[in-house]
Amino acid sequence: MAQLELVHPTPLELTSAEPRGDHLVISRMVNEGARVLDVGCGDGALMQLLARERGARVRGLEMDPNKAHRCVVRGMSVVQGDAERDLNEFPSGAFDYVIFSRTLQQLRRPQAALKQAARIGERVIVSISNAGRWDKRFQLLGKGRLGESEWLHRYTVRDFADLARDMRLGIERAAPLSHGHAGAPFAKTIWRANWFCEEAVFLLTP
Template sequence: MTAVSSALIEENGTLQKAIRGDHRLVCDLVTQGARVLDVGCEDGALLDLLTRERGVDGRGMEISQAGVNACVARGLSAVQGDADRDLADYPDDAFDFVILSQTLQATREPKTVLKQLLRIGSNVVVSFPNFGFWKNRLQLLFYGRMPVTDYLPYSWYDTPNIHFCTIRDFVALCEEVDAEVVKAMALNDKGRKVGFNAPWWVWNLVGQQAVFLLKR
């Protein structure tokens, strides 16, 4: 859904070399040996990392069959599925962690999806691109055009990202669905964690991506 992830899909097999910044952060949040569902798992890069470094019992859900086949071929468990439709199949509390990595903005009903994640998992990890990032704001302000960056390379008419939000928007959504924000982190455009504590409005400017750990 982002330039980073699509580049990784194309370079299938060389993933271990470059671990995505948000993957690293997500990995740090997940406990050893946990039962994990990765929604929007693409070719399994994050699941593979979690399996190797955290020894998780991992499953993936991915909308593209090519992604699913790539996961299975590398020995990971994955099913073809649509976050908007198929999360309803899982029972309550089926997983210790449910991860939605760079996918929320591509769902048709982000609020419903978030509720389902909170129902299925004891812990929910969501990472998403922050539309409030200063470079995005500048493009809109100065050019009057929807932002197109290296990180979000799509034009408005061909983007799979139909529900962009900012960090502050997401915090508001969490309140609306009664989710507790256990931890929140912002990543700058180098993919590194913003290393200082700051009010939401600052993160909302300097964070290119955000990673949230939520509980019901």
Template sequence: MTAQLELVHVAPPQAQADPRADHFVIGQLIDSGARILDIGCGDGALMRLLAREKQARCSGIERDPAKVRACVAAGLSVTQGDAAADLSAFPAGGFDVVILSQSLQKMPDPRAVLREAARIGGRVIVSIQNAAHWRARIQLLVEGRAARWGEINRPCTVRDMAELARALRLSVETAVPITRGRIGAPFAKTVWRANWFAEEAVFLLAD
């Protein structure tokens, strides 16, 4: 818990907005050739990026059969399964990094999934959509609307994530705010600013 905070500048400020800036940030946070498990890997876009740019050896797990079909047809090592039930099969320390890219908020029991991810991976990268961004706050205040009646996507803020990590005795090695597809300065301890101004955030967690 008294981890040394090493604030790594993951990237210079970009000129162009990147719709999946979180993928770019994640790519900067992993080592070349790392063994990666992507939980809730979707269509496998991040796995493809990491394999291409970082020569990472990627495995994925995804619940949606249509997305698994696309992944397997694209030659990706993706298992059709449910993180809640299937993560227990993975050996401890089986991967260098376990990634939850905007998928933790969609899990029925995020705490259990994050605990399993920390057991399986040396490090865990979590990216979230920040429900405490000022625009979201104003929307709730003014419009009185918060729910999105699509798939389950529980609200999570930068502060929530920092506290969940602390509760699970994981240290936040670095965290990177993303706003309008642009990457901000990393933070680890001072979360109030990011909690107001980041639309998304990527956390690098370690035991």
């Protein structure tokens, strides 16, 4: 891991006013005291939540130096590096959970990153924005286009479920979210979640 720079934590901790909905769902999926790698950890809000609520031993991987610095301010340990290049530097089985929280869809090669995550983690947690929600379908039907997006890859819930199965990853749990809260109207099956949820969190097992 010579090309990775470990930024050491400071004792100062900051608390977010309101945890993100997918962060709350993810925290319920993580066992107490687990070893966690948060890929694309941003400002460290999820890491801090997991450390505080689950007693997790958390490390982040973040490419943006400014965001990595904000992790340090929160007292979190972060590796400054590129997920597309540096995940292969971690040893196999190094973590109990590898997390992609609204991160995987921003990667150029998401399947390669998932493969590495399944190697270094006993479980993989992924939250995605759902491109198959009913309003987006009608936008495509009416305007013939989906509009601009921050995501390089647009997955529907079913797309991602199929991708996981194609990669021989078991889906241990799948949680739909709507308006930032767990659950979505009528979303009791993958098919219904595909239509009605805004995002979904998957707990995968290699």
